[in-house]
Amino acid sequence: MKFRFAKVLHRPTMIAAAVVIVIIVLATLSASWVATADALALSAKERLRAPSAQHLFGTDMLGRDVFSRTLHGGRISLTIGLCVGVIATLAGLVIGLIAGFVRWTDMILMRIVDGLQAIPAILLAIAIAALAGGGIYSVILAITIAETPLVVRLVRSMVLTIREEPYIEAARSMAVPAWDIMFRHVIPNMAGALIVQATYICGVTILFEAYLSFLGAGISPETPSWGNIMAEGRNVALLAPWVVMFPGICVALIVLAFNELGDGLQDHLDPRIRKSL
Amino acid sequence: MIDFVIKRLLLALPVMAVVSFVVFSLLLLSPTNPAAVIAGDYATPQAIAEIRAKMGFDQPLIVQYGKWAQQLLHGNLGVSVYENRPVIDMIAERAEPTVSLAICVVLVTLFAVPLGVISSWWAGRPIDRLVMAFAAIGTATPIFLFAYLLIGLFSTKLKLFPTYGFTSITAGVGPFLSHIALPTLTAGIAYGALVARVSRSSMLEVLNQDYMRTAKAKGLSVHKMIFRHALPNCAIPIVTVIGTRFAALLGGIVVTETVFAIPGIGRLCVDAILHGDYPVVQGVIIVVSLVYILVNLAMDLIYPLIDPRVRAS
Numbered sequence: 001m002k003f004r005f006a007k008v009l010h011r012p013t014m015i016a017a018a019v020v021i022v023i024i025v026l027a028t029l030s031a032s033w034v035a036t037a038d039a040l041a042l043s044a045k046e047r048l049r050a051p052s053a054q055h056l057f058g059t060d061m062l063g064r065d066v067f068s069r070t071l072h073g074g075r076i077s078l079t080i081g082l083c084v085g086v087i088a089t090l091a092g093l094v095i096g097l098i099a100g101f102v103r104w105t106d107m108i109l110m111r112i113v114d115g116l117q118a119i120p121a122i123l124l125a126i127a128i129a130a131l132a133g134g135g136i137y138s139v140i141l142a143i144t145i146a147e148t149p150l151v152v153r154l155v156r157s158m159v160l161t162i163r164e165e166p167y168i169e170a171a172r173s174m175a176v177p178a179w180d181i182m183f184r185h186v187i188p189n190m191a192g193a194l195i196v197q198a199t200y201i202c203g204v205t206i207l208f209e210a211y212l213s214f215l216g217a218g219i220s221p222e223t224p225s226w227g228n229i230m231a232e233g234r235n236v237a238l239l240a241p242w243v244v245m246f247p248g249i250c251v252a253l254i255v256l257a258f259n260e261l262g263d264g265l266q267d268h269l270d271p272r273i274r275k276s277l
Numbered sequence: 278m279i280d281f282v283i284k285r286l287l288l289a290l291p292v293m294a295v296v297s298f299v300v301f302s303l304l305l306l307s308p309t310n311p312a313a314v315i316a317g318d319y320a321t322p323q324a325i326a327e328i329r330a331k332m333g334f335d336q337p338l339i340v341q342y343g344k345w346a347q348q349l350l351h352g353n354l355g356v357s358v359y360e361n362r363p364v365i366d367m368i369a370e371r372a373e374p375t376v377s378l379a380i381c382v383v384l385v386t387l388f389a390v391p392l393g394v395i396s397s398w399w400a401g402r403p404i405d406r407l408v409m410a411f412a413a414i415g416t417a418t419p420i421f422l423f424a425y426l427l428i429g430l431f432s433t434k435l436k437l438f439p440t441y442g443f444t445s446i447t448a449g450v451g452p453f454l455s456h457i458a459l460p461t462l463t464a465g466i467a468y469g470a471l472v473a474r475v476s477r478s479s480m481l482e483v484l485n486q487d488y489m490r491t492a493k494a495k496g497l498s499v500h501k502m503i504f505r506h507a508l509p510n511c512a513i514p515i516v517t518v519i520g521t522r523f524a525a526l527l528g529g530i531v532v533t534e535t536v537f538a539i540p541g542i543g544r545l546c547v548d549a550i551l552h553g554d555y556p557v558v559q560g561v562i563i564v565v566s567l568v569y570i571l572v573n574l575a576m577d578l579i580y581p582l583i584d585p586r587v588r589a590s
Binding site: 111112114115116117118119120121122123124126127128130131203207210211214215216217230234237238241244245248249251252253255256259260 | 294295298300413416428429532543546547551562565570
């Protein structure tokens with residue numbers, strides 16, 4: 001797994017994606033300083049104001065500044081994206097390794113994965129998030145359960161390929177313990193593909209959070225996230241489209257950036273498994 | 278062929294068993310007591326206890342699951358807590374809008390295949406970049422954003438289509454199409470973007486094969502090259518993605534039904550989840566997963582028809 005910076009320069013869209021992610025992450029991290037107003041402050045006389053110099057993204061139906069709410073909401077959405085990206089990848093890695101190495105578990109684990117994949121991810125996530133009581137942890141749990149099967153399948157397929165390689169056979173014939181083979185040979189060979197997968201999951205999760213909140217099963221409205229800012233703007237979407245549009249554009253931009261970064265990383269880190277989707 | 282179908286159906290059984298177990302386990306996550314929900318806001322603890330015993334909620338989980346699965350095998354999806362009606366009837370009532378929307382989306386998505394083909398033929402050219410930009414934006418943008426853009430343009434400004442609702446095809450093709458047009462476009466954008474990407478990448482792979490170079494050297498027309506040699510060889514990945522991402526399409530339909538106030542199965546499920554109507558949630562997820570499994574079985578049966586090599590193997 002070698003990362004050559006010179007090669008990255010040949011893919012300007014990847015640099016653009018990285019720049020977009022950095023800008024959005026920095027903007028949300030510095031929300032307390034950059035925000036032009038209190039994200040939670042209500043103002044009856046400022047209701048549904050169109051974008052202006054005073055309110056860059058306009059105001060919502062409670063007179064709250066959409067720009068400030070979008071900056072603060074980004075923290076929650078990005079945190080959820082990052083957490084699910086890391087947890088789903090690690091959980092998928094562990095389960096996929098077990099399925100790939102311990103043959104008798106393969107049949108059982110893969111049928112569970114098949115079953116989870118047969119349920120539409122959005123329905124499964126909404127059901128888990130709503131039944132688990134809402135809140136950031138429920139949303140993270142819900143999306144992680146929906147996303148992990150994909151990683152399990154990827155890891156298992158890579159393990160099945162790697163374990164037949166001559167160097168693994170050589171290690172086995174030298175009586176290298178299974179865990180040593182796993183940590184020294186198998187996992188490093190999958191690292192590139194896993195980083196790429198984690199990148200895609202981050203993007204998909206941010207989109208999912210938006211859907212969950214939009215359908216009423218996400219983060220509670222008191223805590224702004226991109227999803228619930230849009231959910232709150234639903235009833236006035238045609239009257240004051242800016243309430244939905246600006247956070248929606250942020251979601252689209254960051255997901256697009258994560259997808260492009262994933263594509264770029266795939267080409268650089270693991271050219272053998274080029275992304276076909 | 279019959280052996281193959283039986284084998285695939287048998288393989289689907291453990292998957293359905295897992296789905297049923299997952300769906301049943303969802304109840305465990307709930308902080309609310311189903312018996313309390315059924316008993317209502319003003320029920321006494323004694324009444325709740327009675328309902329708990331009557332419904333079997335006081336029995337061990339494995340016993341509860343066994344009884345529930347047995348009912349399921351007899352086609353009984355239970356009774357709605359809120360409406361006190363059989364879940365299967367509620368799903369049947371809401372099936373038409375969802376099925377209509379799903380069929381329309383799949384039909385519209387087929388237009389994404391030529392888009393992918395055009396894109397691959399002129400790979401690297403402006404038309405390719407345009408199609409790929411559409412695909413990238415289509416997969417990254419929340420679909421309700423497209424919905425509001427389409428409503429704003431075609432309903433509010435141009436007044437071409439109604440803003441929300443659904444009309445059955447039995448009420449006339451015109452009203453049906455006018456109501457289903459915008460939801461179809463909304464749910465079809467993300468799915469179509471994916472199909473366009475897959476069509477492009479599998480077509481590019483085929484176009485780089487030796488036999489395509491030979492066909493070109495022989496002076497074969499572009500039409501024959503694409504339709505006789507390239508498309509049949511890249512059909513399997515396209516059909517596969519249409520099948521395997523069918524669950525994603527159903528997910529997209531849930532959001533679309535909410536935006537356009539379509540009384541479909543997706544909306545039924547979301548409302549049931551938010552109200553804690555567990556039998557409906559369980560029933561819908563079971564039915565939808567079964568449809569997904571059957572769609573994938575149908576895709577497997579299509580493979581030999583589009584690629585004789587699969588039949589031979």
